[in-house]
Amino acid sequence: MLTDRQLFILQAIIDNYIQSAEPIGSRSISKSDGMSYSPATIRNEMADLEELGFLEKPHSSSGRIPSEKGYRHYVDHLLLPHRLSKKEIQNVRSLFAEKILEAEQVVKQSATILSDLTSYASIVLGPEVFESKLKHVQIIPLNAQAAVAILVTDTGHVENHTVTLPESLNSTDLEKIANILNDRLEGVPLYKLQEKIYKEVAGLLKQHVNSFHDAFRFTEETLQKSKQEKVFYGGKTNLLSQPEFKDIEKVKMIFEILEQDHTVHELLKPEQDGLVIRIGQENNYEAFEDCSIISATYSFDGKPVGTIGIVGPTRMEYPRVIGLIQHLSKGLSDALTNLYTSGN
Amino acid sequence: MLTDRQLFILQAIIDNYIQSAEPIGSRSISKSDGMSYSPATIRNEMADLEELGFLEKPHSSSGRIPSEKGYRHYVDHLLLPHRLSKKEIQNVRSLFAEKILEAEQVVKQSATILSDLTSYASIVLGPEVFESKLKHVQIIPLNAQAAVAILVTDTGHVENHTVTLPESLNSTDLEKIANILNDRLEGVPLYKLQEKIYKEVAGLLKQHVNSFHDAFRFTEETLQKSKQEKVFYGGKTNLLSQPEFKDIEKVKMIFEILEQDHTVHELLKPEQDGLVIRIGQENNYEAFEDCSIISATYSFDGKPVGTIGIVGPTRMEYPRVIGLIQHLSKGLSDALTNLYTSGN
DNA sequence: ATTTAGCACTCGTTTATCAAGAGTGCTAAC
DNA sequence: GTTAGCACTCTTGATAAACGAGTGCTAAAT
Structure with a gap:
């Protein structure tokens, strides 16, 4: 089991790394808010965290970066649900405020908003019309x-x-x-x-x-x-701005997979309702070993009919994206349901 | 006016450069088929062609690459219409052989075939339903x-x-x-x-x-x-394989424009029927200064209703692409017209 | 008058070397 | 248990040297 201090350090490293995309050294952590230990102490803890598999070093004398296990732990135990900024809330609200009457429109726009508010690529599946009468x-x-x-x-x-x-x-x-x-x-x-x-x-x-x-x-x-379920994309180009995708070959592999509807399905299809986070290799595609995918189902009349998701680097702003996706999938569900049920 | 020898050299350089994507030196030209002059002679001619604006040098002691003017001259006067290979013909034929009944399907598939047969990105606009009753x-x-x-x-x-x-x-x-x-x-x-x-x-x-x-x-x-006219894409990812787009920044700018339907319209919209070739700056978009776009209209019942086009580097395989596009736009027109006219 | 061989020169590319800097691991002191 | 100190590692960037492809020009050959 990890000590509180280890958890704190792990969190600080991941938070930092998500911002900077560069290996994090002991010095910068010792200076972060609420941390009152010297770099040397941090170094010892970091060595332990590495041994436990939560951190990695790109090379022997560099700072640490989170491993997939590290991200996983962060996501499962450390991450505090992020409050959306006013601008974000407003943006989402305005999407659902207009009385758009076509489900497809709402879904498309959700994809656009999601990619606009993040610097990642958004994908929306559905809505399935299977249940509708x-x-x-x-x-x-x-x-x-x-x-x-x-x-x-x-x-x-x-x-x-x-x-x-x-x-x-x-x-x-x-x-x-x-x-x-x-x-x-x-x-x-x-x-x-x-x-x-x-x-x-x-x-x-x-x-x-x-x-x-x-x-x-x-x-x-x-x-x-x-x-056939429909697939909508938003902001694929965003991925090109991420430093981890400066290598054309990587991007090519990713885009090739994203161009095929059926693989996109496999990537996003949730095996359960609600929020799903797949980090790196958890995606089961080699091309996506440096990517994380966060997705959530949205519902019509209580039944899940589609998936809204986002593709970014493993170094993803998990708290913010999770907040956004939850908010959006909720909004999307409400919008769809309100539009067509109870004679409204 | 250019001499026959100059034209021959220009053509050889462009043909070579289209294949290799590397500056062409006098030595390699002197060894190409049908050329019986020494490198030194070629060098003189190349210097002249450069002075006339048909060639450029990336730096003072490198081989030559075609300028936009060079490509333009090649396309207008030198290029011999390329025969499609058997495989290509077969591919296109099989597209129109199946009796697909939905115009949208045919159009989508045309985009796919076009990008599969080239290593470029294809775009298809339309068909407009404006004329239909x-x-x-x-x-x-x-x-x-x-x-x-x-x-x-x-x-x-x-x-x-x-x-x-x-x-x-x-x-x-x-x-x-x-x-x-x-x-x-x-x-x-x-x-x-x-x-x-x-x-x-x-x-x-x-x-x-x-x-x-x-x-x-x-x-x-x-x-x-x-x-609203519809836009279909095929093989955008192909562009990432082109050496001229190894620079992420360039690709980003191009993709950003291709993500917006209205700019795509501007890029492809022909001011005349038939085949249009726009080379580099002729596209009027900075992001496309290293791209060429070849497009052709296709018709329904004799009236142009849409555009089929391809986006690639200025160093494009013009002869082949032109052959393909002409063939496809013809096939597309015939398919659409046959499907819905004269009670057939 | 053309064509071409020869050669000096240019410039990009590669490779090697070096110094600087960031960060670590370990030891010994606090 | 914590931390200061220090040697060590590895990346990064700069500098220089060697290389090579290709040119432009001159002078000789056709």
Whole structure:
């Protein structure tokens, strides 16, 4: 177990290092607020902390930098939740104050604000429309071979997909299909839609539509599309300002991964709700061994529907970023929920 | 006027420099194919070409690199249109072979292919939906205060916008509005929509709907959104592989500009149809003084609706990129046009 | 009149050396 | 348990020397 003094020193070193990005020496720690020991004493403690794995030395006679274990301990036990500055609060507030009606807009802007307020890159996943309920189906024929199928959910989300029309379907068939679907499926959550179609609507369709099988493929294709979660980015360029990414090769590897939606998913997808902090190697990607990712889920109507996260160097301003993310994910959840529930 | 030999040398230098990214010396030119003069002769010619402004020296005793004027002359007079390799042709063909039905998909994939085949960053604007014609309007109430308005065009493009409902509009009003709009506006190109509403539909609405003024704001908001052109990117990370962008500061400036849709517009927007090549300072952005941008418009039904372009270092593989872009913009135009015209 | 060989010169790049400075670890004194 | 002192380590920056690629110019060759 670490002594209080060790904890204090560890904290001071990490706080300092987060600011300066340079190895911290015993002298500067001995001069920091509330520390009343000489550099020599600090040095002894630092040697112990290094032996315990909380600190590292870039080379034998340099100052110390935090190890991943050090950051982990800092994050888990030392970090005091940071109060947002007035400016930050104002910024976030103004985002949610405007009555923006489209979920996608709110989510996009959250990404932008998050990256503007930090010097890191922000990523937002979602919101998933899986839980939301079908409000309306519309099928609009464009010409003899193609039609646009449109789904609208109770959250105002619109999904559309252009499909080829089987020869066998004529425009009265389309109308019939749309009518049947609307009749039977309004209020059904999207994730149950496919099942419901098979179990309850198939028979009906069969009666009224000549080639009901073709009609299925058609609805399936449209549903498929709504499953993909969207990804929004903000301020990727910010990372280039961080001294740890002055090496182009490193940045390249990071950006390559961030360019692919599916790996971004893996990076951010939380295995639990609430705040998740992944430091360095905890990210399981070599390119991200010098990065930390902080993410939090946001909810609609109590159920998590997406993730808001930030990517920065392991030397991240954890207290501030954590405060911001918590605040934003809360705000985002409230905004989404307020927009579309309880008849409001 | 330049002699044939000077032109030949200029071309050889540029071809070489595009490959190697290093200043070219007289010796290496004298050994290139079809050149039968000694280094000393070449040196004399090179000195002349420098005096004429086609070449530059990074420092007094180094080899030559092309100046912007040099590139310009190369592009305008020397460059022989490059045949695409079989692999490239195949790649592009396979893109347009699949019957993708959504314009946005095709456009996105074009960006991806373009950046995959080059080592540069691709950008695609559009397609504009301005010329396309209204097929259907739908208004779907979500709750007492909000509704989703949906526009579908004859090209299968769907635009949706969530709007607040004025207290004064009830759901029968909404139906009426939608019916009136559909009746009167089907087939009208989007860019004429607003005008048409005011001139021809206003009166009708006034008769049937209590607060017709509110109804307008509503349609306007939705139209507004469809005006923004979309921007797709591909392979921005590629730029990091180019030796001229090993300097983080440069890359940062470039990426910052590429992150803003409106500056990207300015960079790519062609003042004429067809192929446009902007070399270095011709881009009018300081950050892009070492970049060239090659872009071409693509069309729907004969009218230009978007731009496909590529951003790379001034030392760009002009012949290949030009070949590719021409091929792609042609393919893109054909694909779009075939998808939605002549009842096909 | 061209072309080219020869050569001195320039300038960037690399390598080695050195001094300065920051920081450590250890010992011995407090 | 704490700290002053000091030798030692390692990075950083500056300076200089050696190297090499490439030039410009002159004078000879074609």
